[in-house]
Amino acid sequence: MQPNILMLFPDQWRGDWIAALGDLPLRTPNIDALIARGTSLGRAWTPSPLCAPARSCLATGKRYGEAPVLHNQMDNPFGTDTFYTRLRDVGYQTGNAGKSDLLKGGDSWGATGRHVIDGTDQLAGLGFTHGMDSCGKKAAEKILKSGAVEPYTQMLKARGLEAAFLEDYARRPVSTPDRPPMADWISGRIATPPGAFAYTEPAPLPDEAYNDNFVGRVALDTLQGFDKGQPWFLMVNFPGPHDPMDVTASMLDGWDEVTFPLPRLRETTDPERQQRIRRRYAAMIENIDRWIGRYLAHLEESGQLGNTLVVFASDHGEMLGDRNLWKKQVPFEPSVHVPMVLAGPGVPSRGHLAGLPANLLDLPPTFLALAGAEVPADYAGFDLSGWLGGGSYPRETTCAGLGPWRAICDGRYKLVCGFRDDLFQEAQQFEPFDPESFDDGLLHDLHEDPEETRNLRAALPGVRDRLLAALREEYGPTLPSLRRRLADAATL
Incomplete structure (x- = not known):
């Protein structure tokens, strides 16, 4: 029987920021429960620690350098062979909710998020039969300024929140205008975090208009709309916990007194600022975990949980001040190490396997094998289905x-x-x-x-x-x- 596949794929979630994996004061009860009843691959890496390249590698099953996208200013060409297309071709309903980062270059989302160009549904061309593609956080600011049309920003406009959003994001700049080398950060010559991290005031949005909650709701609607008589795949692309640290006021409830370990290999002259940043990163994580709980509850209530493979991972990690660096793109563990948790039919309860090398590229061949589809010979990852069934582990390095x-x-x-x-x-x-x-x-x-x-x-x-x-x-x-x-x- 072909399993349903629910892939939970937030953006920029460090591999070590899950409560069950250590002593960080995090609140991830639903992910913890997935680890307890499933398998967590302890040294899972992204194929490339940057949004668009990582997601292109995943979609195509190809390593960095072979996948179509090399940097964040490239899109996947129309007609790109993806594992989403291959799942669709063996009978799956295939859904996308949130920022796929596969077609963001041309601002072609449209109100439906289907990237319809000259009558051609570009999202369908990537293999998705259901759902929509929406923008990420700073992309929303760009789109609102440019006048382009996109689902999340259309909602902001409809609710009269455009001005408040733009005013808030003007205080959360992504980068440093003078483009200093990383050595200036690592050495401590630059000590203040980028504005997207340093500005930690709550976002002036109601909870239901927050980007992660918008995507969370779309994903739940898509999940509820699938035909239960046909297998489905749903990819939920939360924009968080990516910077900026733009949580709503209610998301901060209960975090003011929580103390985190300070960044490593950094001269911490601003400990309270670092705590505020980490509390907000944790608050975004907690909010996404709540949505995961809602999906699992729906699957249980609808009788689908027993035949649904649930996968939790992320496109890349987050330096979060370690080495005085922020965001990703670097080869250090906080940047390349990602969570990778599988639970559901055929997945043994092994818990967290610390140090086991794995890669996001192992997911496409595993999904295709479990779905009964052909796995392309040029896929760079390993099919883990045999190992999940008791066979030997196929990967030696990542x-x-x-x-x-x-x-x-x-x-x-x-x-x-x-x-x-x-x-x-x-x-x-x-x-x-x-x-x-x-x-x-x-x-x-x-x-x-x-x-x-x-x-x-x-x-x-x-x-x-x-x-x-x-x-x-x-x-x-x-x-x-x-x-x-x-x-x-x-x-x-």
Whole structure:
């Protein structure tokens, strides 16, 4: 019997920020329950720690450099072969709710969120039969200013909230205008967080108009609208807990006195500001967990929970002040490590498997195998269905890349090649990888040095050479075409 698949996919959720995984004072009872009755893959990585590349890799089953999208200014071409299309072709209803980040470049959402261009439904072209695509947080500001049409911002306009939203977001700038290199942040020469993090006043919106709640409601409506006589796949793309720290006043209830560990490897001269930032990140997490509880309750009440595979993951992590860095794009664990939890039919109750290497790219072949669909031979991930059924684990290492760097990890040892802290953080995505970077880099023992401070490349030549050979095999064939594609994209 083909299982239903509910994929919960928030944006920028760190792999270690779940209550069940440690001693952080978080409130994630529904995710904790999924881990308790299912399996959590402890060293799961994103294929690329940036929204559009990560989601393109996931959709196509391809590693970074082979998937169509290399940076956040590229879209998936119409007709891209996706696992959503392949699920649809074997009888699934396929739904998307929220920011897919697959078609955001042309501002073509439209009021329905279906990206209809010249009468052609672009969202259907990616394989989605149900639901809609909507924008993320800062994209909403851009769209409101440009006059483009999109579902979430149309709702803000209809409720007379456009001006309040724009006034609030003007205080939450994403970036630094002078584009300093990351080294200035890591060294502490720049100490104040970007405005999207530093400004922590509550958003002036009613709860039902908050972006995550808008997406949450659309997802629940889509879930309730599926034909129960036909299998379905639903991907719920919450915009949070992505920056800015724009929670509503009610979302902050009960968080004022909660104390979190301060950022690591950072001279913390502003501890109360750091606490405010972390409380708001946690409040967004708690709000999304509530929606997960609503979905699970609906599935149980409608008799579908027993035949629904529930997957919780995220496109990438969040530095959250560690190393004095924010957001993502870097190869450090807070950026590349993501949650990856599976629960439901055929998933054993293994709990959290710390250190087990995994990748978001393992989800497409697993979904297709469970659905009885053909798994393309060129998919970069591993089908985990056999392992879930009691077989051997198929993966030895996990990989990630973006712009000039590539990284690989076997669960304990991690090799990074090509990372450049002389670049502005947002510029990482546009730089090509230099093959000579394979000749240098960083090797860390994540068991003994989880903060990645000691380079063991010279001290452990055997480990270095083993991981370097695997990294070359993983990415070497992609490099010539990748350089051409980056050059072509730069001329557009």
